[in-house]
Amino acid sequence: MDDTPQRFPDALPPLRSAALEAGFTMSCDERTGSLLAVLAAARPGGRILELGTGIGEGTAWLLSGMDQGSHLISVELDSAVQAVARAQLGSDPRVTFVTGDGGDWLEAYDGEPFDLVFADTWPGKFTHLDRALSLVTRGGTYLIDDLLPQSGWPEDHHDSVSQLLADLDARQDFHSVRLTWSTGLLMAVRTKS
Template structure:
């Protein structure tokens, strides 16, 4: 079966051209993006958090699946990267862009939990994991990608990935599934409150 997505966000071609011109190489893979669209669409009035805007390709996939009532907060450390996303997607009132350190944002955030958290950067995945998981609403989804070896991984990063996966799978408050697909994914759903 061919698992190549057939539908793409309208903003994607412009984002990709600008991403290539900027030399940014860590954009959301198409199959991961198609999953983001489906997960966002499953939450018609959902509150969604993206940690690691990059240049906005994952953001575009999320927005493509979101209803008019859904809301997205996306956080990025590098202002030049997020500037591309802001310029291409900033007219969409459903998205709020936050430029700053994701770890600091996670530590300071005191609002409502999120129905979907996509952690596509170190904060919320390799650092501040517990805080990111605390922000997942009961029945909500936590998704991480890039778990298969990637170009540019630092020395010893594979061991960090295995530690992360083990830690997530040991949690009693989340049910996890590893997906040997796209760039290597893990999806976890928070147990409903009894």
């Protein structure tokens, strides 16, 4: 069976061109993106949080799965990178872009919890993990990627990934599954408030 996605967001080609032009190499893998679209589609009227907009490919995948009643908040530290996503996707009223440190945003956020949290950057994954998980509603999904060795990983990053996985596996309020697929994923669903 071929696991190559069969449907792609309309915004993907210009985002990929912009990423290539900018030398941005950390965009969302298309298999992870297709999973994001399915997870977003499973939450009609859902509240979705993306930590790490990057150039906007993950954002485009999320938007492609969302219905008109859903809302996405996408947080990115690098304003120049996020500007590409804003230019391509900012006219969609279902998305709110926030430029700033993801950890600071997580600490300051006092709104409703989220049905889906995609942590694609350090805050919400390697830092501020407990805070990100606290923002997942009961029955909601937390997804992280880039858990398989990647070129450019810092020397001690393997240990950080191992510790993160152990921490998530030990939690009693989430049921999780590791997926040795795409860039290496972990998906967890909150089972207790």
